[in-house]
Amino acid sequence: IKGKIFSIPSPIQTALLIKKTGAAFDKNILNPSENSANYSTKYEKALNLGAYGCDLGYLTMYDQNGDALKYFIATKKLGDDLDVSGAFDKSLMERFQANIGKKDSMLNLVSTAYRASDAFLKNNDRNDIGALIIAGGWIEALYFAAQTAKASNNQEIINRIAEQKATLGNLVGLMETYAGNEEYSELISKLKALQADFE
Numbered sequence: 001i002k003g004k005i006f007s008i009p010s011p012i013q014t015a016l017l018i019k020k021t022g023a024a025f026d027k028n029i030l031n032p033s034e035n036s037a038n039y040s041t042k043y044e045k046a047l048n049l050g051a052y053g054c055d056l057g058y059l060t061m062y063d064q065n066g067d068a069l070k071y072f073i074a075t076k077k078l079g080d081d082l083d084v085s086g087a088f089d090k091s092l093m094e095r096f097q098a099n100i101g102k103k104d105s106m107l108n109l110v111s112t113a114y115r116a117s118d119a120f121l122k123n124n125d126r127n128d129i130g131a132l133i134i135a136g137g138w139i140e141a142l143y144f145a146a147q148t149a150k151a152s153n154n155q156e157i158i159n160r161i162a163e164q165k166a167t168l169g170n171l172v173g174l175m176e177t178y179a180g181n182e183e184y185s186e187l188i189s190k191l192k193a194l195q196a197d198f199e
Contacts, residue, residue, distance in 0.1 A: 011054035011141035014160065015061045018144060021154045025062040029147045030055045031140065033067070036074035042082060043183040046129045049078040050136025058144060082129055128178050135187065138164075138171055165198040 031051050039045045052075045059068040142164055149157045172191050178184040 010057075011050075011137040012057035012061075014141035014145050015054070015058040017156065017160055018058070018148050019061045021148070021152065021156055023148045023152055023154065023157075025064065026147065026151070027064075027067070029144055030058070030067075030071075033070045033074040036077055039078065041183070042129065043132060045078045045081050046132035047136035047139075047187075049075060049082065049084075050133040050138070051140040052078065053133070054137045054140035054144070084126075084129070128181075128184075131174050131178060132184075135171060135175060135191075138167065165195075168195055168198060 031048065033052070033055075036048065036052070039048050052071055056068060056071045056075060059065075059071055142161065145157055145161050145164075148154065149161060168191065172188060172195065175184055175188045175191060179188060
């Protein structure tokens, strides 16, 4: 973006690690799918599209197929509202419904939708929305990791959280390219406060 490269890991990587550690599924850490109706601004919708993408990966990892479909529908609605429907076309929806219960296929479809929305936004010069989606997914994944670490004290999860210090620096740099926008400035302040915690 603007000649700079920012490396932010996919939120699905954290969901994979959580599942690998043997942590039990916890529905309470998800952003409820019905909340999608409460987001009115592009800013809120983009951040929560990222969060729902992370939730969807987590649900898929734990074979929560009924809920995964609800979250996919909520994700699609937010995508439509943000005019990134090119990433969530009818064919992807049909493939998602046809593959419920097939974890590998579902994870592949979630990753495909994530990459497709990123590419769509870049190709249509809407990197600001893409940055918010990335931020929302990263924040949700960090929240999952923190909640899992509190419940299990698993060292591998704690290490993953510590590794996010560098990623957070990248995320702050990415968001600062849009610092002129008041909503982005508020998010940047919160991310910088989190950086102080990491220090």
